[in-house]
Amino acid sequence: MCRTFKDPTSSRGHALALLRVALPLALSQLSEMSMGVTDTILLGGLGVAEVAVGGLANTFFFTTMVTCQTILGGAGVLLSHSRGAEDHGRDSHDGRSVMSAAFVLALLIFIPCALLLWFVQPLFAWLAEPGDVVTQGSHFIHILLLSLLPDLAVIGVLRVALPSLGAETLLLWIMPAMALCNGITNAALIHGWFGLPAMGMYGSATATTLTGWAISFALTGLCLMHPRVRAVMKPAPVRWPIMKELLKLGLPMMMGAAAEILMFQITSLRAGQLGTQSLAAHQVAVNVSALLFMVCLAIGQATNVRVAYWRGSGRMDQSRRAAWTGIWVVLVWSILSSALLLIWPEKIVSLYFTGHAPDPSTAALVITLMKIAGIYQIVDGLQVVFSGALRGCGDAVWPMVIAVTNYGLIGLVFGGWLAFQQHWGAEGLWVGMAAALTVSSVALGIRLFSVMRKAEPVPS
Structure with a gap:
């Protein structure tokens, strides 16, 4: 029994290794996500309009x-792959080169991201x-824009790198402090x-910006x-082969994530077109479902790390x-979170409007939307783990194709048809989402089983 417990290739060993990565990630992400929940609750004390405007601006x-x-x-995949190769005596990428390339890539992506956020007012119009x-939402975003650089180039790079380097507990130490600091500063x-x-x-918005820095x-x-992290943080020349590999993995990841995120984002904007009450109900429901999804996301990231690690080891x-x-693991969590949303939506709603109770129609709509979210919790959790495992295998293109096709055609076109035409x-x-x-x-699951069945060890 002791040997099985210590054997990393046993079922228990795999579960423990996954949880060692996933739990700190989940707690840190929940802490960060709780910032948005705290902001929404505090804005709820000002009124429904403030929840709608501030919530939409925060979400955007x-x-x-x-x-x-x-x-x-892609940096996380390469670092996990390299760590697995190093632990099993195989050739690997230089961690310093990967980290330096990731930092440069973060600076490059900062420019178009900042431009999009700066010109948000004409976009909203x-x-x-x-x-x-x-007017108010764009000004809110312009304040948040002041924290974009550290969010991308520091927190963004380290959030990807630390789990791959076995240092995910650093996120656990810092993110709860971040949530606490944000909550107190927001209220103040x-x-x-x-x-x-x-x-x-x-x-x-000002408090969130100060907290980010x-x-x-x-x-x-x-x-x-941290010795292992400090070693790879030392600057190294940015080599084109490393940057090319980061882009080969990262660009499809970004496009796939953009398809899913934009589905939710455009849905938020469409909810605004339906009126302030619909927007407020949507913001509360999406806030709750996103909070529960953070655990699924952490499990997906942990699966990515573990699959890439063993792939690197051959x-x-x-x-x-x-x-x-x-x-x-994600199936267990998704069933529990689904039950929470289906059984107790009324109690969750009461947490969001402490100062000004919403009108009955708004409260009823929030409850209905949370029940729909409860129904899709299971498939949402499974798809993020399927995607994480595929990317750990170096397959980033097919998840992108599946995401763009389904979230664009079904989530937006079909959902918009139901909302406005029907x-x-x-x-x-x-319902469209x-x-x-x-x-x-379903599509990602089929693709993963196909890739895993055909996969061969990576050559040394």
Whole structure:
């Protein structure tokens, strides 16, 4: 029994290895996601309009930033692959070169990301958003824009690298502090606590920006104290073959993530076209479902790390076992989170409107949307693990094709048809998203089983 417990290739060994990566990632991501939840709750104390405008602006900024961050995902695959190869006496990439190339790539992607966020006001106007969203929402985003550089070039790079280097616990140490700091600063600047100015809705954006800078410095300091991370953070010449491989993996990852994220983003904008009440209901429901999804995302990232690690070691049989472990773990969590949304949606709604109770129609719509989210929790969790395992195998193109096709045609076209042509409103938008996630999960699962069945060990 003791030998089985210590054997990394046993079922228990795979499960423990996955959880060692996934739990710190999940807790750190939940801490970061709780910032958005805290912001929404605090804005809810100001009123429904503030939840709608501030929630949409927050969502637009962070989804745009996260979409750009996903281009850095190739660095995680290469670092995990290299670590597996090194542990088993095989040739690998130089970690310093990978990290330096990832940092340069983050600086390059910062430019188009910043431009898109800067010109958000005409974009909102073109999308026929309400006047308050166009003016107040764009100003909110311009404040958040001041934290984009550290979010991408520091936090973004290190979030990808640390799990691959076996240092994911550093994220666990820093992210809860980030959430706490953000919550206190948000409340202080919104309401004028501790002698600070009462900035209302814009105090939330200012607090989030200050928190981003503070955490980037703190996380860098922690990394410099970790020997393995400090070793790869030393600057090295950026070699074109490394950059080329990062782009080969990262660009399809970014496009695939963009398809899914844009489906949710455009759905948020369409909810705004349906009115402030629909937008407020959508923001609360998407906030809750996204919070639960963070655990699924962590399991998917951990599966990516473990599959890439064993692929680097030349043990594709163990890559398959790592993928299966991730599937079973995410299935358990998805069933639990689905039950939460289906059984207790009313209690969740009451947490979001502490100062001003929403009107009955808004509350009823939130409950309906959360029940739809509860139905698609399982397929959403499975698709992110399938994608993580495929990318760990170096297959980034097919997940991109599946994502773009399903989220574009089913999520947006079909969902928009239900919402506006069939007059289902926000419910139609959410049914479209649920259908897209279901079809994507099935397609990604088929692709993963095909890749795993045919996969051969990577040559030394």
